[in-house]
Amino acid sequence: DAGVTQSPTHLIKTRGQHVTLRCSPISGHKSVSWYQQVLGQGPQFIxxxxxxxxxxxxxxPDRFSARQFPNYSSELNVNALLLGDSALYLCAxxxxxxxxxxxxxxxxxxxL
Amino acid sequence: QQPVQSPQAVILREGEDAVINCSSSKALYSVHWYRQKHGEAPVFLMILLKGGEQKGHDKISASFNEKKQQSSLYLTASQLSYSGTYFCGTEIDVGNFGNEKLTFGTGTRLTIIP
Structure with a gap:
């Protein structure tokens, strides 16, 4: 069975832009969580x-939003990007x- | 509210044992342990629930002291493949239920050398 898949793998944006990250859970899994991981730290729950x-x-902040679809996949949206939003975004x-x-x-x- | 892990880093020779501790200031409902290798996703190791038994498989086991809000991960006869950063994730007890939010510690970097 396929594991959790996320897309895209890498993304470069500039300040002020918005971004949408996508996640497909393992088949049969109904719960999806999003985390932000900054280098050298543990994942932070979003x-x-x-x-x-x-x-x-x-x-x-409210710039972060998410939703889950009927097929249990999920999107994380971040608006008005700041330099501090640079991180690894994990879906579980x-x-x-x-x-x-x-x-x-x-x-x-x-x-950037 | 972030759990505190100790030690921050440890270097072992292959075959030696290691203990990684996770401590919280709040009453816990569950503790989850993960291992993350550089550039990879965290991998689930085990979960310990309030009132549950000590868990373990093969040479990795863990305990959960509910009174002290502490959990320990035990790595026995460490192998090279055990290298990585270990994170505990804690879920707060809200009246015999979990709050369904995992708060991760800052991690313990384990290096196994031949």
């Missing part, structure tokens, strides 16, 4: 969606909330 509803939100899926999460390879976002 959002969790379960059955298309937001179940949790981390301490990120699980069968249900509170279950082990399986991570995708991430999207590396660079802001």
């Amino acid at each position: 959002f969790q969606y379960y059955e298309k509803e937001e179940r949790g939100r981390g301490n990120f 899926s699980s069968w249900e909330a509170n279950q082990p999460q399986h991570f995708g390879d991430g999207t590396r976002l660079s802001i």
Whole structure:
């Protein structure tokens, strides 16, 4: 079975632009979570969606938004990009909330 | 609220044992352990739930002390493949349920040398 897939793998944007990152969970997984990982640090929780509803939100500004589609895939949107948004964005899926999460390879976002 | 991991880094020779600790200031519902190799995604190792038993498989095991809000990961007879950064992810207890938000520690970098 395919694992969690994320696209694109790399992205370069400039300040003020917006970006959409995509995630396809493992087949059968209904929960998707998004994390931001800055070099040298652990992943920081951004959002969790379960059955298309937001179940949790981390301490990120409103410039960050997400949604989950009927097929359980998910998008993370970031508006008005700042230099500090440069990071690896990880998506993780699980069968249900509170279950082990399986991570995708991430999207590396660079802001110039 | 971020869990504190110790040590920050450790270097071992192949075959030696290691213990990585994760400590929280809040009551925990679950602790998740992951290993991340450079340039790769974190890989799930095990999950420990409040009231659950100590977990383990092969030479990697973990414990969860609910009273102290601490978890420890034990690596026995380490192998070269164990190298990487280990993260604990903690879920806060909100009245016998988890808050469904994983907060990760800053990580422990483990280097195994031949």
